Amino acid sequence: MRRVRVLAALAVLVVFLFILPTLDLPTFGILPSSTGMPGSLRLLAIVVITAALAVTFDLLLGQTGLLSFGHAVYFAGGSYVFAMMLNYTSLSFWAAAPLAVVAVFAASLLLGMVSLRVEGLAYAMVTLAFLELASVMVTRGYFGTNGESGLRLPSAKVPEYFIGIRNVSNVYSLAVVVSVVVIASAALLTRTRFGLVLRGMRDNPLRMRVLGYDVYWTKLVIMGVSSGMAAICGVAYTIILSGADPTTTTMTFSLSLMFMVVIGGSGSVAGAAVGGAVYALLLQRLPALGDSVAGSGPAMVSDIVREPQLLLGVIFLAVVFLAPAGIRGLVSRAGAGLATAARNARPSRPRADASH
């Protein structure tokens, strides 16, 4: 029964996301404009893709207990390989997109074979090293990555319905489709037997080893799957921005995935999605918020408030300290609190009567 209700709620949410461009709802300053406007739609597209990216990371950290500092490299990889294929080969848009994902998937398996030779924090550190390599290649502009300015998609090759302000709603729809597919696949994956094995790896790797599961191969498989999904998100992100963005290869961006999952509540697909969405929204909107706050305070304060990273850091620490289970934990705690309150509010309690 509960399951049906959850599915129904999700279906409503998905439909809502799809018809959002036609609704033109007011957003009370959360978005730059009402929902139907191109600025808001583009931002929402980034938000839903970031939510999906956070879910791919949760497959590693939350589900498998595999801590990676460099997961963004596969997102950036999908983005750059796609952009490079369009720029430097004769591949068409719709051929390059899946090929980029396959290439990143294959690369992730190779990198996984190397990095999974160590465990725990050492593994995480190695993944960070790979990210650093990507970062160096991109900032120095090797292999046609075009350096700090990013690599734009050649507009001749991008289908017309994805180009220009008029077509932002198409780009937005694409982002929603990609996001829904990625998140739904991840959610389904966690419900399979393989998903159970992953959680077993997370909770008791020794036990799983004794039970005859190959920890190395299981980790390699989930690394490939989540990296491939991240590459899909990367391709979509490139389409939204009309180009590959070098900041996706930075350490800060990669580590922020951890923020997203923790903000949402590690180990839950829904929590990670919410965390990713909240993070993207905060990152995009905090500067504007800072500007509006800054007008009233002294210069020093306004400078500080204008730093979105600073506020994110504070929010993040607050979550770690005050709400260890993230937003999901807060929600379920609030739910439990409401339930208790409702129970206590009931007029006649048998035990209270007995004590009189």
Next chain:
Amino acid sequence: MTTIGSVLSVRHLSARIGTSQILHGVDLEVPRNQTTVILGRNGVGKTTLLRSILGYVEASGDVELLGRPIDRLPTHKRVRAGIAYVPEDRDVFRSLTVEENLRLAERAGQVPRYDLVFDLFPDLADRRSQNAGSLSGGQQQMVALGRGLLAECELLIVDEPTKGLSPRVVQEVVDVLARVKEGVTILMVEQNLSAAQQLADDVVVISEGTVVASGTGEMLVDRDKLRGFLGVGRSEEV
């Protein structure tokens, strides 16, 4: 609260590890200058009881050392209040030398009793600069006991000192404990009944996280009755 002559009193001690409740309200008195041996089958909470007394495991209930409540203190302060601890599986610092292991047990304001330790374990004196990790199980147990005896203490807590040792070494360990037990209050967990019999003044039997029987060392003579307390069949080895 404290019974006259008790070095350690434990009241209503309950502890859980993760989601499972290990101890259900244990009461325990350890009389001065006596050796109290805790018996019980594997997994009934003997080690958890010792670790709760030491503050390693979060527990509720009262723990008093010489009438002074210590249950709110962190582990190192409980130990400084007058406990020496010889853990299960020795837990020697493997990458440190024997001498360094012992040196860590020195306490401020006390003269370390190296004479006593090297007199009890002449072997250790010869192996001062050997890495503790390279010692045999019996030798490691001697390092662990030496660490426990180096500083004077009110209560020596020893967790299964004979576990995993060969019969000859078991007897060596028992002999050492028999030598030091005069003048020291000892609380120990011991599965080896013959070792327990040689050392115990008092016996406490634990089952399913509570004390099911206690008495003097005489209890160990009637093995059938003891088996009943331990909850094992006649044919089983206790």
Next chain:
Amino acid sequence: MDTFVLLTVAGLSIGALYYLLASGLSIIFGLLDVLSFAHGALVTVGAYAAIETMTRLGTPSLLGFLLAVLAATAVGGLVAYVIERLLVRPMYSRGHLAQLLVTMGAALIMAALIESVKGPDEVHMPLPKALEKSIHIFGAVIPVSMALTILAAIALHGGLLLFLARTRHGLIVRAGVDNADMVRGLGIDVSRSFSLVFVLGGLAAGLGGALAAVYVRAATPSLGDTYLVYAFIVLIIGGLGSLRGAFVAAAIAGVIQQFANYYVKAGAGDIVVLALLVVVLLLRPQGLFGRVGRSV
């Protein structure tokens, strides 16, 4: 020949910077099982502290430079102390991930604070004349600043080894790496050692920041990030938890990086170091000096 010597010395000096960061991380990891992301930001903080001191003292002098280095070191240690007490310590009971996360939060906040106060652009490091000079070794012209950085790393390494081998605090740290619970069981407050190693790591990172500012003649708010990544790489190559391994690996990484950058192409050095990491992982995943068990 002189190019060879110069490249070697330049490589060793950049390796020295990696070691200044990696040494602290190594001991912290050994004792607490935690990587401190905050120590990358401490390098940045140290660099800005050094620059700020030099700038305020007016005309660059050798004495002023010494003061700047001291200030950077002290600030690194102080900030590390604050982070440990306020953020990391409450997380000891919450597990390693929570500890890692708070150091990341701290790093983010520090970088953002620096950027909001000092701006995102490079800030120039004024140097006294004495440091701009060079000395002649084996026919090569070696900048004094490079020699100084290498000496600082060697002194730190020797000092740390002595501290660990000869002092009671060092003994407690080594024992804590083996089994922190048992250290408590001997009546020793091991959390004081946690603070101590955090502060030691912070001092080294602050010093590293000052020397990094000398090396690149400037600082940016993200200065420490790159060093942090290379410190991580050095730790893995050397063997996680091995101080000697970190020392040797830092030197190797720095030198091959310089040679590749010079002889192949700028930026090739990063790829070569990564390649070394991959080779080490494939052939000897525990690292050059790593053992299967852990020890400092």
